[in-house]
Amino acid sequence: MDPSSDLWIFGYGSLMWQPGFAFDELRPARLIGCHRSMCIYSHHWRGTPEKPGLVLGLDTGGSCRGVAFRVAADRAGETLAYLHERELRNHVYREVTRPIRFCDGTGTRALAYVADRTHRQYAGALGPEERLALISQGQGAGGPNRDYVLNTVHHLRQLGVKDTELEWMASRLEALAAA
Known part of the structure; x- marks a missing residue:
């Protein structure tokens, strides 16, 4: 990364609604080449090793709409130190730089955290009902x-x-809670 350049970070899950860092600009954006997926077993933040939950990852193929943060x-x-602590703790994500597009057709490159498909916490082969049970x-x-999940859906709708x-x-999940 050029130390004289601003940093762009792509958020597609909890980073959208809880970035945890100061930023100068927030713009809707699309990342090409990966899609949002509930494909990471969570053993700490949303589950335990005995009762894992699932969190989002960027998985191979497609595209993903989210937000891009510009950091001076x-x-x-x-900001990178914070993100390394947050996103690279278990090395289930790989830090990459990918092209993103804004709604006005312009684009740039942004830092993104993609699922490491070789990591033991990768859960990409699970079916929808299996994912729902873990969540x-x-x-x-x-x-x-x-x-x-509900927070992420709320922010995506916005x-x-x-x-x-x-x-x-x-x-x-809402139907299960109501039952």
Whole structure:
């Protein structure tokens, strides 16, 4: 990363609604080459090793609508240190730089955290009902796994994004809670 350049960071899950770092600009954006997926077993924030939850990862193929944060160059170092602690703790994500597009057709490159498909916490082969069961049971240091999904869906709706997988999960989680 050029130390004189601003840093762009792509958020597609909890980074959208809980970035945890100061930023100078927030813009809706699309990352090409990966899609949002509930594909990471959570053993800490939304589950435990005994009762894992599931969290989002960027998985291979497609595209993903989310948000891009611009961080001024003079705060890039501290922001990266924070993100490394948050996102690279278990090495289930790989830090990459990928092209993103904004709604006005312009684009740039942004830092993104993609799922490491070789990591033992990668859960990409699970079916929808298996994912729902893990999310329903998940409870970790960050609270109930259910809240993570519902919060993400809420913020995606605010962006005008309908994520079919997450919408289905949210409706099923709400129905289970009402029963």
